Amino acid sequence: MIFLNINNLNVSIEGKKILNDFNISINEGEVHAIMGPNGCGKSTLANVLAGNEEYEVNSGKVIFKNQDLLDLNIEERAQKGLFLAFQYPVEIPGVNITPFLHASINSKLKNEKKPELDNLSFAKLLRKNAEELGISTDMLKRSINTGFSGGEKKRYEILQMSILNPELTIFDETDSGLDVDALRIVTEGINRFKNPKKSFLIITHYQKLLDYIRPDYVHVMRNGKIVKSGDISLATEIEASGYQNF
Numbered sequence: 459m460i461f462l463n464i465n466n467l468n469v470s471i472e473g474k475k476i477l478n479d480f481n482i483s484i485n486e487g488e489v490h491a492i493m494g495p496n497g498c499g500k501s502t503l504a505n506v507l508a509g510n511e512e513y514e515v516n517s518g519k520v521i522f523k524n525q526d527l528l529d530l531n532i533e534e535r536a537q538k539g540l541f542l543a544f545q546y547p548v549e550i551p552g553v554n555i556t557p558f559l560h561a562s563i564n565s566k567l568k569n570e571k572k573p574e575l576d577n578l579s580f581a582k583l584l585r586k587n588a589e590e591l592g593i594s595t596d597m598l599k600r601s602i603n604t605g606f607s608g609g610e611k612k613r614y615e616i617l618q619m620s621i622l623n624p625e626l627t628i629f630d631e632t633d634s635g636l637d638v639d640a641l642r643i644v645t646e647g648i649n650r651f652k653n654p655k656k657s658f659l660i661i662t663h664y665q666k667l668l669d670y671i672r673p674d675y676v677h678v679m680r681n682g683k684i685v686k687s688g689d690i691s692l693a694t695e696i697e698a699s700g701y702q703n704f
């Protein structure tokens with residue numbers, strides 16, 4: 459099954475064209491990585507898929523599990539199994555992690571016409587996942603991302619992913635700021651969660667991240683479109699000689 463199909467997507471912001479006939483197709487169970495120089499439009503892509511309305515979609519189609527993603531609001535996208543993880547996750551003071559995650563998973567289950575989780579079953583699920591990620595019970599009582607260190611935000615993000623159990627997860631690991639521990643949290647989290655029914659799109663500058671995750675496809679993006687697709691050896695080539703050859 460094709461999870462995500464983006465066809466000739468053109469996106470601009472404040473009249474400036476950023477995505478330029480962008481195409482990608484991601485099947486069930488595949489891990490794709492996108493690498494590209496600063497400013498080529500990677501985060502723009504992630505933002506459009508997330509439903510950020512600052513960006514103007516001029517033309518093109520985004521089909522997610524047989525439905526036009528651009529017709530869905532942010533909540534509907536999550537309910538359908540899309541999860542986006544950003545490098546700088548928002549702090550939501552006053553919104554406590556535990557009830558938030560409980561409400562989120564129940565909203566997804568309800569949408570799938572599956573039974574919702576009562577407090578006890580949710581607490582068990584949360585505890586099991588938190589333990590695997592080294593998240594303390596104290597942290598689960600806090601507000602989302604508020605005052606979290608970079609590494610704690612990463613852990614929380616992976617926790618949220620494992621609880622919500624999305625079909626397609628998109629990571630935008632922009633700029634910098636992933637220290638070795640955060641890198642390990644992300645890679646172990648993804649590798650533990652990976653299975654033939656899950657797909658990932660990982661946007662990164664780190665060849666090292668890809669060494670651990672071993673994506674099925676690596677795409678090089680320039681000026682708003684994919685200019686070359688291949689396997690992990692592309693990441694090695696970029697690490698050695700930059701983007702000038704593309």
Ligand SMILES: Nc1ncnc2c1ncn2[C@@H]1O[C@H](COP(=O)(O)OP(=O)(O)OP(=O)(O)O)[C@@H](O)[C@H]1O
Nearest residue numbers: 471472476495496497498499500501502503632633
């Ligand atoms: N809200 C915005 N307002 C104005 N310009 C924007 C906005 N968001 C993105 N842009 C511009 O769009 C272009 C692409 O930005 P984008 O963040 O998608 O690049 P990127 O590939 O993610 O880069 P990086 O590797 O540095 O994260 C840049 O020139 C950027 O300045």
Ligand SMILES: [Mg+2]
Nearest residue numbers: 500501632633
């Ligand atoms: Mg970016």
